[in-house]
Amino acid sequence: MQSGDLLKRREVDREASPTTPMGSEPDERGHFGPYGGSFVPETLVHALEELKTAYLRWRTDEEFVARMDDDLARFVGRPSPVYFARRLTEAAGGAKILLKREDLNHTGAHKINNTVGQGLLAHYMGKTRVIAETGAGQHGVATATVAARLNKKCVVYMGEVDIARQSINVFRMKLLGAEVRAVSSGSRTLKDALNEAMRDWVSNIDDTFYIIGTVAGPHPYPTMVRDFNAIVGREARRQTLEQFGALPDALVACVGGGSNAMGLFHPFIMDRGVRMIGVEAAGRGLASGQHAASLCAGRPGILHGCRTYLIDNDDGQIQHTHSVSAGLDYPGVGPEHAWLKDTGRAEYVAVTDAEALSAFHQLTRLEGILPALESSHAVAYGLKLAAGMRPDQHVLINLSGRGDKDVPTVAELENISL
Amino acid sequence: MSNRIDRCFRALKEQSRQALIPFITVGDPHPDWTAGIMHELVSAGANIVELGVPFSDPMADGPVIQEASERAIARGASLHRVLDTVREFRQRDADTPVVLMGYMNPLERYGHAAFARDAAEAGVDGVLLVDCPPEEMLELSPELQGKGIYPICLLAPTTTPQRMDIIARNAQGYLYYVSFKGITGASRLDQAGIAAPLEEIRKHSALPVAVGFGIKDAEAAAAVAKFADAVVIGSALVQALAASTSSTDAEQRARVFLAPVRKAMDNGRV
Numbered sequence: 001m002q003s004g005d006l007l008k009r010r011e012v013d014r015e016a017s018p019t020t021p022m023g024s025e026p027d028e029r030g031h032f033g034p035y036g037g038s039f040v041p042e043t044l045v046h047a048l049e050e051l052k053t054a055y056l057r058w059r060t061d062e063e064f065v066a067r068m069d070d071d072l073a074r075f076v077g078r079p080s081p082v083y084f085a086r087r088l089t090e091a092a093g094g095a096k097i098l099l100k101r102e103d104l105n106h107t108g109a110h111k112i113n114n115t116v117g118q119g120l121l122a123h124y125m126g127k128t129r130v131i132a133e134t135g136a137g138q139h140g141v142a143t144a145t146v147a148a149r150l151n152k153k154c155v156v157y158m159g160e161v162d163i164a165r166q167s168i169n170v171f172r173m174k175l176l177g178a179e180v181r182a183v184s185s186g187s188r189t190l191k192d193a194l195n196e197a198m199r200d201w202v203s204n205i206d207d208t209f210y211i212i213g214t215v216a217g218p219h220p221y222p223t224m225v226r227d228f229n230a231i232v233g234r235e236a237r238r239q240t241l242e243q244f245g246a247l248p249d250a251l252v253a254c255v256g257g258g259s260n261a262m263g264l265f266h267p268f269i270m271d272r273g274v275r276m277i278g279v280e281a282a283g284r285g286l287a288s289g290q291h292a293a294s295l296c297a298g299r300p301g302i303l304h305g306c307r308t309y310l311i312d313n314d315d316g317q318i319q320h321t322h323s324v325s326a327g328l329d330y331p332g333v334g335p336e337h338a339w340l341k342d343t344g345r346a347e348y349v350a351v352t353d354a355e356a357l358s359a360f361h362q363l364t365r366l367e368g369i370l371p372a373l374e375s376s377h378a379v380a381y382g383l384k385l386a387a388g389m390r391p392d393q394h395v396l397i398n399l400s401g402r403g404d405k406d407v408p409t410v411a412e413l414e415n416i417s418l
Numbered sequence: 419m420s421n422r423i424d425r426c427f428r429a430l431k432e433q434s435r436q437a438l439i440p441f442i443t444v445g446d447p448h449p450d451w452t453a454g455i456m457h458e459l460v461s462a463g464a465n466i467v468e469l470g471v472p473f474s475d476p477m478a479d480g481p482v483i484q485e486a487s488e489r490a491i492a493r494g495a496s497l498h499r500v501l502d503t504v505r506e507f508r509q510r511d512a513d514t515p516v517v518l519m520g521y522m523n524p525l526e527r528y529g530h531a532a533f534a535r536d537a538a539e540a541g542v543d544g545v546l547l548v549d550c551p552p553e554e555m556l557e558l559s560p561e562l563q564g565k566g567i568y569p570i571c572l573l574a575p576t577t578t579p580q581r582m583d584i585i586a587r588n589a590q591g592y593l594y595y596v597s598f599k600g601i602t603g604a605s606r607l608d609q610a611g612i613a614a615p616l617e618e619i620r621k622h623s624a625l626p627v628a629v630g631f632g633i634k635d636a637e638a639a640a641a642v643a644k645f646a647d648a649v650v651i652g653s654a655l656v657q658a659l660a661a662s663t664s665s666t667d668a669e670q671r672a673r674v675f676l677a678p679v680r681k682a683m684d685n686g687r688v
Contacts, residue, residue, distance in 0.1 A: 029553060039522055039549045041478040042585075043599055046576040185484055186474060198477040203600040205576060302522040302549070303475065315496035316524030317474040 024269045024336070024345075030219020030306075033342060035335035038218040040305050043202045052220045054125050059227070064124060071116045072231065075149070076106045078113075080232075082239040082396070087366040088383070095389035097382060098248065098396045099369070100236045102260065109372065109401030110232055110260045111142040115211055117228035119146030122209035129153040129208045133197040135162055135190035135256070136327035136374065137169025138401055139213030144178035152209075154178040157196045159189040162326045169405050187320040190256075190330045194304050214257025215334030218305030222262075222334050229263025236396060237267050248396035250275040250385060254377040255348065256292065256328035258337045260400035265346060275347065278337060279381045281323035282350035292321035293350040294333045295341050308335040324353035324413070325373035325406075355380040360403065360410065372401035373409065421568055422515040422543045423591040426465055427626045427647065436643040437592075438463055438680055439628060440672075441519065441652030442659065443470035443486040444503050445495025451665040453506040458669040460514050463680025467507075468546070468650065471500050471520030478548045480603030482653040486660065497524040497533070501540040508541035517544035517570055517591075530561045538565035544591045546570035552588035559588060573619060575599055586623035592648060593623060596631045603653030607632035609641040616645050636682035643683045651679060 030036045038048060058064040072078045080101045089097045102110040115132075122130050130152045134140030140156040147154035156173055160182050163170050173180050186192040194217075201210040215222045215229075240248050251268060253261035255278035265276045283291035291297060298311040303318060311319045311331040323329040340346035351359075356373060359380035364370045371379055375398070382397040389395065403410075411418050430437055440459045444452050456467050472490040476483060497520075504516055518537070525533050525547070537545065545567055550558070552571060559569050568591035573582065576599060585593070595616065597607050612629055619627055629642050630650030639649045658675045662668035 037554050038551065039554055040551065041548055041574070041596075042551060042572040043478075043574040043576050043596060045551050045574075045581065046578060185481075186488070191475060195475050195477045199480070199601045202478065203604065205599050301526050304477070305549070307526075310523075312474075312523060312527065314527065315491075315498070316527030317472075317491055317496075318523070319474075 024266065026219065026223055030223065032336045032339035034300070035308050035338040036219060036222055036306050038305060039302050039307065040218045041202060043205065044218070047201070047205050048218055048220070054121060055220055055224050058121055058124050064120065068117055068120055071120070072113065076112050076116060077104065078231065079235045079239070080104050082236055082243060085367050088363060089386065091362065091366060092383045092386040094391065095249065095386040095393035095395045096391070097386050098240065098394055099399045100232060100264065100396060102232060102398060102400045103369070103371065103375070103402035107138070107142050107145050108404065109138040109142070110229060110263060111139045111213060112145065113231055113263065114213065114225050114228040114259060115139070115142040115146045118209070118211040118224070119150055122152065122211070123150050125209065127207060127209035129204065130211050131155045131157070131197050131200050131208055132211045132213060133157045133190065133193035134213060135193070135329055136325065136372070137162070137166040137173070137405060138327060140178070140180070141169050141172050141176070143211050144173040144176035147178060148176045155200065156180050157183050157193040157200070159183045159187070159193050161188045162190065165409055166326055166405060167408065190326070191318065191332070214259040215262045215336060216257045216304055216306060216308065216332055222306065222336055225259050226262040226266055226336065229259050230266045232260065232263040232398065233265060233267035236264060240394065240396060244394060246394065247271055247274050249389065249393040250277060250395045251398070252277045252279060252378045252382040252385060252395060253398035254279045254328060254374050254400060255295065255333060255337060256281070256330045256374065257332070258334040260398050262334055262336055264398045265340070269345065276340070276345065277381065277385065278346055278348045279377045280348060280350040281325060281328035281377060282352045283322040285352055286350060290322040291350065292323040292329050292331065294331060295337060295348040296350045300338065303332045306335045308338045309333055309341070324356060324409070325377065327372070327374040328377065349381055351377050351380045357410070357413065359383060369399070370403040371399055372403045373406045375400045421566060421591060422513060423466065423568055426515050427592065430465060436646065436683055437465040437626070437628065437648035438639070438676070438683060439466045439468055439648050439650045440464050440655050440676055441468040441470060441650060443472060443483060443490050443656055444500045445472055445490030445493055446486040446656065447489070447659055447662045447668060449490070449493055449495050449499055451662070451668045452503045454665050454669050455659065455672045456507050457510060458672040459676055460511060462673045462676040464514070464676060466515040466517060466648070468517045468519050469500060469503070471497055471518055471524055473521040473524060476521060478601055480601040480653060482603045482657050486656045497528050501536055504540040504542055515543040516541060517546060518542055519546040519548065521549050522547055530558050534561040534565040534567060538567055542567055544568040544570045546572070546594060548572070552585055555588060570594055572596055575615060579618065579622065582619060582622040586625070589623070589625060592626040592628050593619060594650065595619060595627055595629045597629050598632055600631065602631055604632055605634065607638060609638065612642065613645050636678045639679045640682035640686035643686055649683065
């Protein structure tokens with residue numbers, strides 16, 4: 001039932017949903033309502049045009065799509081299962097909790113879905129060098145992985161703070177042959193890594209492909225990264241129908257930039273009965289000001305090439321964020337999420353570091369699954385949500401990544417020396 | 419109402435001279451010194467002054483301007499403060515054009531209409547938004563133009579001739595040609611390589627063309643002035659000012675830096 005054309009697949013998703021369209025595609029310049037667009041220096045305008053043209057061309061090319069599908073099946077290990085978490089369900093005492101197991105993918109997270117697609121696109125465009133920004137290191141590892149396989153030079157930008165808290169992933173990238181460049185400007189986290197990657201791209205526009213890891217950035221990245229991750233939602237939709245005879249009542253996914261959430265949500269957008277809930281990082285609490293919840297506590301502005309919700313002060317300076325999870329520690333969010341929030345199609349909530357850590361332990365102990373701290377935010381909210389629902393209902397949580405990389409962080413937080 | 423930028427280029431053209439446009443980051447090394455530095459730059463031969471509006475995430479800037487922005491923000495610089503600086507400058511200089519250069523978000527927060535009103539009242543003549551190509555300026559341009567403020571637009575080596583037409587239709591005052599594919603302050607200027615693109619740009623627009631990014635000293639400025647109508651010099655000047663110990667020291671450094679550039683540009687003319 002898979003059509004050899006990414007665009008048609010989206011239409012198939014839509015036809016399968018007996019509801020009215022709500023226009024989740026951006027306009028030609030990448031605007032989702034007032035959000036998105038392409039706020040970039042002039043030097044990048046042409047490169048983005050080129051990328052848009054290449055993407056539109058290759059995403060309908062049978063050979064390209066067949067090669068990507070083959071990579072996703074035999075290199076990444078898709079489809080990832082939908083797993084009924086029986087003990088977690090009992091603990092919550094309400095709706096059945098299902099986990100979409102993106103943690104089982106090669107390299108340990110959903111990020112590989114996107115890098116397989118963009119890596120292949122870079123290859124078809126004849127680019128010899130790929131660059132990426134990374135926070136938790138998962139996107140950096142996923143980029144270094146496809147770069148190794150496609151024989152591309154690879155440079156990954158990573159904030160100094162993140163390098164310190166994600167040392168395992170830093171070493172993994174180096175093992176894969178990537179150069180990891182430490183970023184010491186600004187808050188020395190993901191946002192600054194993104195600035196530095198943009199500067200690299202402006203300076204090396206001819207031979208370099210910038211593999212952005214989330215549904216943010218200038219057009220066409222938010223759409224393209226969503227499309228490459230939408231396999232998560234397409235599979236989940238089919239799997240829940242097959243395994244449980246119904247669509248889930250609610251989808252829950254963590255949101256930093258928002259790529260795993262957007263990938264899960266998108267194929268369900270027309271299924272109006274399915275609630276979609278994005279979970280942001282409340283850090284030490286929204287009231288503390290030390291959080292990374294741009295949709296829950298921010299306001300619209302312009303950052304990293306798009307108009308979206310972000311966290312800034314009254315002078316328009318982007319603020320330092322905080323989350324126990326490096327992958328959510330970002331002051332912006334993908335523009336399509338901003339639009340889904342304003343239109344009310346998706347809801348956004350935030351959970352604290354402490355709640356996420358508690359969910360991390362709960363899932364590990366009850367189900368034998370060690371989740372990434374990012375995904376633990378979704379688990380924490382999923383538990384709360386399920387508790388207030390009926391036992392015949394289903395909550396599907398996107399388990400976007402595995403927690404092996406976070407073991408040292410959790411040990412440190414709990415004063416355990418390894 | 420004619421804009422100071424037009425008057426400036428008209429006067430220079432009559433003298434067959436090129437405009438010298440220094441760029442400094444407002445608030446660096448100190449917010450109280452910026453207006454004094456501007457006066458000194460004008461007296462050392464600047465025709466237009468470009469003021470960098472500090473932003474936390476300057477993605478088109480190299481380390482020198484990034485660090486200057488960080489220092490300025492730490493010392494309280496903001497878009498409001500930038501306008502205060504222009505007001506202060508205007509008390510003693512009613513003629514030299516002032517162009518603000520920066521990123522969109524501070525302006526979004528200020529509010530487009532409020533910004534256009536306050537900037538015009540303060541005496542700003544042009545605004546260059548690094549991360550806002552003309553396609554995204556549809557809302558902002560009319561606000562600025564309604565108050566007589568010119569949108570200054572960038573052109574890059576990657577800009578296609580078709581886009582040059584789009585940009586030329588939106589731009590006023592002068593066009594700013596980014597001399598190489600890169601960020602501010604990088605040293606990759608190919609002086610001979612700018613002749614052809616400038617010739618192409620002139621087919622699409624009658625506006626004066628300024629060249630910037632990578633012009634570090636008097637020699638480079640004089641070479642570029644042979645082809646361009648204006649020379650922008652930023653990172654090297656910001657670097658020279660960074661270690662200033664007082665307002666007098668900063669003004670002295672500004673003069674020492676800029677006067678030889680002016681001289682070289684004027685001597686270079688045939």
